[in-house]
Amino acid sequence: MGHAQNKEYSQRDYDPIERDGEELISTHCCFCGMQCGMNIRVKKEDKSVVGVEPRYDFPMNGGRLCPKGVAAYRQAEHQERILHPLIRKNGKLEKATWDEAMDLIVSKIQEIQGEHGKDAFGIYSGSSMTNEKCYLMGKFARIGLGTKNIDYNGRYCMSSASVGFNQSLGIDRGGTNPWSDIKFADVLLLAGSNTAECHPLSMPYIWGARDRGAKLIVVDPRQTKTALVADVHLDLRPGTDVALANGLLHVMIKEDLVDQDFIDNHTTGFEELKELVQSYNPKYVSEITGVAVEKIITAARIFGQAKNGFTMFARGVEQHATGTDAVSSYTNLCLVTGKIGRKGSGVATFTGQGNGQGGREHGQKTDQLPGFRKITDPKAREYVAGVWGVDESEIPGPGLSAFEMLQALGTEIKGLLLVCSNPIVSSPSVRDVGEYLKSLDFFVCMDMFLSESAELADVVLPSTVWVEDDGTTTNVEGRVLRLRGIDRTPGESKRDWKVICEIAERLGRGQYFQFNSPEEIFNELRVASKGGIADYSGISYEKLDKMQGVFWPCPSEESEGTPRLFEDLKFNFPDGKARILSFEYKGPNEKTSKEYPVILTTGRVVFHYLSGNQTRRIDSLRAFCPDPYVEIHPKLAEKYQVSNGETVKVTSPRGSIELVAKITKITREDMVFVPYHWGKTLAINHLTNPALEPKSKIPEFKVCAVKLEKVKQTVGEKHG
Numbered sequence: 001m002g003h004a005q006n007k008e009y010s011q012r013d014y015d016p017i018e019r020d021g022e023e024l025i026s027t028h029c030c031f032c033g034m035q036c037g038m039n040i041r042v043k044k045e046d047k048s049v050v051g052v053e054p055r056y057d058f059p060m061n062g063g064r065l066c067p068k069g070v071a072a073y074r075q076a077e078h079q080e081r082i083l084h085p086l087i088r089k090n091g092k093l094e095k096a097t098w099d100e101a102m103d104l105i106v107s108k109i110q111e112i113q114g115e116h117g118k119d120a121f122g123i124y125s126g127s128s129m130t131n132e133k134c135y136l137m138g139k140f141a142r143i144g145l146g147t148k149n150i151d152y153n154g155r156y157c158m159s160s161a162s163v164g165f166n167q168s169l170g171i172d173r174g175g176t177n178p179w180s181d182i183k184f185a186d187v188l189l190l191a192g193s194n195t196a197e198c199h200p201l202s203m204p205y206i207w208g209a210r211d212r213g214a215k216l217i218v219v220d221p222r223q224t225k226t227a228l229v230a231d232v233h234l235d236l237r238p239g240t241d242v243a244l245a246n247g248l249l250h251v252m253i254k255e256d257l258v259d260q261d262f263i264d265n266h267t268t269g270f271e272e273l274k275e276l277v278q279s280y281n282p283k284y285v286s287e288i289t290g291v292a293v294e295k296i297i298t299a300a301r302i303f304g305q306a307k308n309g310f311t312m313f314a315r316g317v318e319q320h321a322t323g324t325d326a327v328s329s330y331t332n333l334c335l336v337t338g339k340i341g342r343k344g345s346g347v348a349t350f351t352g353q354g355n356g357q358g359g360r361e362h363g364q365k366t367d368q369l370p371g372f373r374k375i376t377d378p379k380a381r382e383y384v385a386g387v388w389g390v391d392e393s394e395i396p397g398p399g400l401s402a403f404e405m406l407q408a409l410g411t412e413i414k415g416l417l418l419v420c421s422n423p424i425v426s427s428p429s430v431r432d433v434g435e436y437l438k439s440l441d442f443f444v445c446m447d448m449f450l451s452e453s454a455e456l457a458d459v460v461l462p463s464t465v466w467v468e469d470d471g472t473t474t475n476v477e478g479r480v481l482r483l484r485g486i487d488r489t490p491g492e493s494k495r496d497w498k499v500i501c502e503i504a505e506r507l508g509r510g511q512y513f514q515f516n517s518p519e520e521i522f523n524e525l526r527v528a529s530k531g532g533i534a535d536y537s538g539i540s541y542e543k544l545d546k547m548q549g550v551f552w553p554c555p556s557e558e559s560e561g562t563p564r565l566f567e568d569l570k571f572n573f574p575d576g577k578a579r580i581l582s583f584e585y586k587g588p589n590e591k592t593s594k595e596y597p598v599i600l601t602t603g604r605v606v607f608h609y610l611s612g613n614q615t616r617r618i619d620s621l622r623a624f625c626p627d628p629y630v631e632i633h634p635k636l637a638e639k640y641q642v643s644n645g646e647t648v649k650v651t652s653p654r655g656s657i658e659l660v661a662k663i664t665k666i667t668r669e670d671m672v673f674v675p676y677h678w679g680k681t682l683a684i685n686h687l688t689n690p691a692l693e694p695k696s697k698i699p700e701f702k703v704c705a706v707k708l709e710k711v712k713q714t715v716g717e718k719h720g
């Protein structure tokens with residue numbers, strides 16, 4: 001049993017390096033959606049984690065790991081782990097017993113819901129958790145608490161891709177193809193993805209395609225490490241993706257580089273697109289995007305003339321007030337040229353969070369039930385209510401999205417359970433988020449480290465780290481994977497799923513949460529997802545072990561899953577046709593002005609993960625990138641008379657931050673770039689714009705208007 005692509009990419013036979021007195025636990029990296037396979041070295045004597053070894057048997061990374069993957073294990077024995085419950089007393093978090101903490105949590109939930117209604121207690125969940133935990137959070141919110149207000153931090157990263165894929169293809173799987181298909185492409189168009197830094201283990205696949213002669217087109221406002229190796233770098237002004245995609249489509253249609261047969265038989269909407277993009281000639285698009293006319297034409301010809309190719313994108317495309325338009329516009333490139341549904345051709349988004357794919361499939365999104373079912377769909381509600389053993393009327397409707405939930409704290413929402421998230425660093429306009437959290441009547445947080453958000457909680461519960469978790473995740477390809485955990489819970493930490501079941505028990509809802517293992521939760525998830533778009537019903541732990549993961553949908557015991565979507569060219573709409581959708585360019589929500597003349601864009605670096613709550617604590621990663629900085633083009637730096645290493649105050653209409661200047665030609669002259677992995681006074685999200693994309697509700701992290709001022713202070717004085 002096993003997919004062909006597994007054999008193809010295994011580097012060599014499985015060759016674990018076992019040392020005396022140690023055992024190897026096979027699991028997957030927690031730090032991005034690639035979910036690279038790895039072996040954790042564990043001392044048999046005391047079950048302490050002492051290192052990491054490659055896993056050559058897992059085909060996705062074939063033994064390779066990036067710097068984050070190599071260092072991830074160092075969280076396990078970290079001295080800053082929370083090892084017992086904490087309760088705020090006289091303004092300070094103090095050690096408490098589990099009974100004290102649970103009694104307080106349950107009494108506060110009952111008090112708040114009794115006084116203000118069920119929806120007054122919300123859950124803000126996360127996607128860096130197993131599928132089992134994500135499923136359980138969705139069920140606990142609806143059936144344990146009876147609240148409609150649950151959403152999760154994936155709202156900030158994956159939601160535009162999700163809406164875009166659904167509206168264009170009728171299905172939201174991060175990749176339409178297994179990654180092993182990438183090397184068969186003749187062209188790769190990577191938009192808004194610094195793949196080399198943010199998904200480093202995707203690069204061997206891109207090199208595989210390059211080795212076969214594929215061309216690489218990179219769309220990015222910065223000359224990232226990925227853009228450096230491109231054949232064409234489309235260095236667009238941030239927030240102009242829709243115009244650029246329309247410009248590429250204009251050239252391809254004008255020069256008859258489209259697949260009319262595919263368009264006629266397998267799509268709708270082409271004539272509307274053709275009409276819309278008529279005005280997006282290269283000159284006009286160049287004026288909007290700042291990309292040279294010749295580069296637009298060259299890129300369009302390369303993509304249009306190639307037989308096989310991929311369009312792949314990430315947060316640079318998605319985290320905009322028009323992010324879903326941009327996702328569908330780039331998807332159009334593959335639809336008009338028929339590049340989908342076969343080896344070497346497809347569409348993908350690079351999933352950022354470890355379980356960014358699985359985390360959005362099984363019900364912790366406020367508008368969804370398990371299996372990508374809509375919570376407003378009467379049939380879906382009826383089915384899931386049957387699985388959960390409740391009346392359909394007991395399942396609440398949709399609640400508020402992640403940032404809307406934060407804005408409602410203290411008013412509509414009086415109590416909050418925060419799980420595996422750090423919104424006071426990762427949200428836009430974070431000064432406001434701090435005030436929202438402080439206005440809660442009761443705030444409980446589950447985490448392994450005392451994050452900036454957890455510091456504000458009334459109760460903090462100690463969680464296990466990922467190497468202690470059994471369960472599954474779903475990677476960037478849509479491949480469901482098995483994680484094996486070390487059988488230990490350091491100090492008084494407990495597994496999140498057990499804590500949730502215990503709270504449900506104490507609330508008198510325990511009959512719906514009688515789980516004894518992650519596998520039992522997964523088996524219920526399988527049934528709950530059956531017949532949904534993300535159908536896991538044919539996936540068992542046993543099958544996952546045998547096959548090195550299974551691609552969903554997998555609708556029966558006999559099925560081996562679906563590595564490649566749309567091979568029959570039937571898209572997930574009643575007529576089986578993909579939707580070519582047309583969008584006019586609208587531009588960013590916040591424009592530059594005389595007062596704020598520079599564009600700020602934010603992003604990631606290879607050494608850190610999300611809000612940095614984990615990676616900032618790991619010495620080897622922190623040593624490479626201890627502090628944030630602001631990248632400034634030499635010409636812009638000259639205008640403000642700033643030299644390398646000097647301090648610059650960056651100010652938007654929402655706040656200011658002082659940062660060390662890194663003068664570099666990587667960025668465009670009209671913008672600056674700042675990585676976002678730091679909190680408090682170093683959080684760039686003090687400045688970012690909370691404008692939400694109307695369909696996905698993703699905030700516009702990638703563009704806001706700022707001004708720069710040189711601060712007469714040296715780096716040493718500031719940090720040292």
Ligand code: SF4
Nearest residue numbers: 029032035036066069
């Ligand atoms: S590429 Fe992603 S999953 Fe792989 S080792 Fe690096 S952070 Fe971990």
